[in-house]
Amino acid sequence: MSDYIGPIWWFIVAIGVLVTCHEFGHYWVAKRCGVKVLRFSVGFGKPLWMRRNKDGTEFAIAAIPLGGYVKMLDEREFDVAPSELHRAFNRQSPLRRIAIAAAGPIANIVLCVFFLWGAYVVGLKEYAPVVGAADGIASEAGIRKGDQILRIGDRTIQTWTDVRFALALAGLDRARVPVQVRDADGDTETRTLDLSKLPDGFDELQAPTLVGLTARYQLEPPIVNDIVAGSPAYGVLAEDDRILAIDGQPVSDYADIAPRVQALAARGGPGMIEVLREDDRGEPRRLAFPLTPRMDIDEATGKRVARIGVIHKSSGQMPAFDAVRRYGPIDAIPVAFVETWHKARDTIGFMGRMLTGNASTKYVSGPITTARAASATAELGLAWFLNFLAVLSISLAILNLLPIPLLDGGHLLYYLIELVKGSPLSERTMAAGQYVGLALLVGLMGLALFNDVFFH
Template sequence: MDGFIGGVWWYIVAIGVLVTFHEYGHYWVAKRCGVKVLRFSVGFGKPLWMRKNKDGTEFAIAAIPLGGYVKMLDEREYDVAPEEAHRAFNRQSPWRRIAIAAAGPVANILLCVLFLWGAFVVGLKEYAPVVGRTTGIAAEAGLRKGDEVLRIGDRNIQTWTDVRFALALAGLDRERVAVQVRNADGDTLTRTLDLSKLPAEFDELQAPTLVGLTARYQLEPPTVDDIVPGSPAYGVLAEKDRIVAIDGQPVSDYADIAPAVKALAARGGPGMIEVLRTEGDAQSPERRAFPLTPRIDKGEDGKPVARIGVIHKSSGTMPDFDAVRRYGPIDAIPAAFVETWHKARDTVGFMGRMLTGNASLKYVSGPVTTARAANATAKLGLAWFLNFLAVLSISLAILNLLPIPLLDGGHLLYYLIELVKGSPLSERTMAAGQYVGLALLVGLMGLALFNDVFFH
């Protein structure tokens, strides 16, 4: 499914699964604590479907798929028959209420582990953490093309996504970070990136680019898509030629062409341009070499620039994945727990830095961005969609654990205070907290929708 319909469908699937497990966590623990559950609802508003079990619990699917709830018997909300008073939520000990409130986020954490286990068993295709090109801070630190990133700070690296998140968090702190790599010769080396040199404000998720690291998969092939008429390459090179060397200097990326041409022009005289060319019905390309002399033109800034006249057009499509994280059913269990810890740490790290103002609030996303991401990952296959659900599940768990009234974390805060002071908070204090929590949640939702419209 594409576009709007696909986004809506996969969003409903994702939210439906996550909310169902979250609320089931509350329901399951409440039942074992002897609390009567009146309703288990996925979604808000008017029920579209409802069924009641023998214990009197109503199971419902409601019209607005933006969450869900478990309604329990509670004397603070309505009259309770004397014979059922012992089953009321408010009659339970603080420890039981803590267990019930914490059960939802815990269910999401366990669900994250389950999703990651499934993704690893299926095989999560990714891009290898191999450096394609370095400039700036990365080049100054000694990182080179072909280096495989093994570790950044205290985090083991397995994919380029790991590189992005590790550098994003370290960059926000403007710290010097050790990067362990394996170079093309197989030697393990440690380089130090001085991230204090990053701009005062930057896009956190673009940290590798700003540091000067380009992944191998991001390199553009040095193919000739067009030739400028009258240029040195006109009538010599042909469309679909792949340039492999200029004046003896190997070329593996389109970005290698300009400096090689500049060096050739500085040397003076013609140089050999070597290409791979496929003609006619030939099954394999033939290596050919042609003499060319760069022409000196005036650049956009008015300065002289050496050119040979070839044009490369980006395909606009992502290259095939070159790595896969796949484990057997047993080995995938510890791998899923470790990855869950990484995702939790990254999420908490970004949230903490947002609260302190070190990270941009534009990464607070709402339903529109979530729907787009759900649709995009679903197109990449089952493993990627499971990974997306895992990220969403751990984010939901952490969000719900924030000490904000109306959220599970707010209830946990109330019950912990009750344990300390020996008595529940007053109705007035709890009501005031509810209003504060409502204001915070409305503000958070407004920010998320604003970001959906203007930044995503």
């Protein structure tokens, strides 16, 4: 039961905060424009709680926490007393109606900046953009293990998440993208990744893996979990040994073992394998043992390979974060604005590519995926949850600005047309637009729910 309560609770918290802020943007600007607000509701359906202020505005929390609305005085919906006609929304100038419609998305953009500021002041733990292994396209470009990625194209890289999104967008465009790196010696170089070599229909967010990049945090430690009976390591090494070096060559992760063993076998003789092992008192001791690899036939490739017989099993747990983005309250302000721009640009970039068919629509997420993400980030700590709210807030702002009737962007389109032509659109045209907008939104919601069930 707790597996469901957590996601539901954090989903309600996230949506509640974002919707309240969005609708407050509409409410605040409407009041400043002299429009009478009849109801400010968080959620849809039957009100669970309601209060009325001196101006007659009802503030409500409704039963279905999947949105909200601000209901304003409007002659198109019901009769308005002559004494209050000047406070009706439809009597306002196009510019005032544009300001009121745009206020909700703008509030979400401001909220994104605020959440990111909070995340960076608290300290957002992440994974450093350091390459753990490189092969394929990345190796051909000259990227090597230990390189720290500084820039991809025109984007500054500070975390491995930045690497994923930058390569995803560049990969969708099949671009040749410059990658600036700092190598293990501290030298800065620029490599060029030829992303035209990516396979057709690739998974966008798997772009780093497909170009041959493995992050340092993804590498498994060189810990011995088991030993094959009768192998060269049997009776020599022990479970929980951490392999430090093979034939004098350092081993920093499990992926280093195979090439070191292969090199030892090619040399044609026994070599020393150095390990870290705890003694009876639990104190770590560095030990060295002579070992000769054995040549076996690899069942997958049919080729002869050198092996010593150690087995490593992944723990299945995420490794500890190895980087943190933390700034003082003042320094975090410009950083939050820059990151808001990056998140907006990434979101718009993916949306645009989805519309042109260059990007998969499987990443259009619905309430189930959102609830899971909310719960997962909340478990990672305050900074991660604030970062999640920032992403959700900017996504909500951009979605609402789409020129689809029933959304704020659709209303903005109507008012801009009215501003240009000097008169409002006919009721028939606006009604037709409402039906089109409803069909588009139902289709979008259906796609999101489908993806929730089958892809996430």
